[in-house]
Amino acid sequence: xxxxxxxxxxxxxxxxxxxxxxxxxxxxxxxxxxxxxxxxxxxxxxxxxxxxxxxxxxxxxxxxxxxxxxxxxxxxxxxxxxxxxxxxxxxxxxxxxxxxxxxxxxxxxxxxx
Amino acid sequence: xxxxxxxxxxxxxxxxxxxxxxxxxxxxxxxxxxxxxxxxxxxxxxxxxxxxxxxxxxxxxxxxxxxxxxxxxxxxxxxxxxxxxxxxxxxxxxxxxxxxxxxxxxxxxxxxxx
Numbered sequence: 001x002x003x004x005x006x007x008x009x010x011x012x013x014x015x016x017x018x019x020x021x022x023x024x025x026x027x028x029x030x031x032x033x034x035x036x037x038x039x040x041x042x043x044x045x046x047x048x049x050x051x052x053x054x055x056x057x058x059x060x061x062x063x064x065x066x067x068x069x070x071x072x073x074x075x076x077x078x079x080x081x082x083x084x085x086x087x088x089x090x091x092x093x094x095x096x097x098x099x100x101x102x103x104x105x106x107x108x109x110x111x112x113x
Numbered sequence: 114x115x116x117x118x119x120x121x122x123x124x125x126x127x128x129x130x131x132x133x134x135x136x137x138x139x140x141x142x143x144x145x146x147x148x149x150x151x152x153x154x155x156x157x158x159x160x161x162x163x164x165x166x167x168x169x170x171x172x173x174x175x176x177x178x179x180x181x182x183x184x185x186x187x188x189x190x191x192x193x194x195x196x197x198x199x200x201x202x203x204x205x206x207x208x209x210x211x212x213x214x215x216x217x218x219x220x221x222x223x224x225x226x227x
Contacts, residue, residue, distance in 0.1 A: 004156075031212070089154075100145050101159055102213060104157040
């Protein structure tokens, strides 16, 4: 068990470009969550999956954001037409349905210039 | 609905002194409560959690926290601070009816002075 893995760890992009992040959860964790953390604040919930089904999306997830988990294993988060306000740490977490805690990855730090 | 308030965005203690980080929560159902630590440009590491049962919970690195329902609090303590404890600490609440989504406080930055 290598924990939750996120790739890349850091991404610098120009405003208007598209970016995609990947999260590999702990194997057999069927729930997967995405959070966004801006400087000086705690993580904020974006969306979550149970297996391949995306069951909830926060109002923070604008139309430029899309998340997938095609086979119920890894997940991707894509941001289209990035804006400077998208600069943040994007955290992925996973847990089992009966578990009480989520296990977090190391995050992807996005900087939009 | 659930929310978390961490009192004090910055706490500074001397090495060897007591650490006390405050957390108050609100939840419409019995909460699960967590403390996480985050080092710069890293993810969140779980320090300890309360779900049910004993209200005083012990975690890693000598930290502990007490769930006080009447005060809606879950303060984090450590008897003696180490330099390595300097980090950002987050309190979080979830419950067994919201699919495990956590709501986090804004964090407390702990500084440990030599």
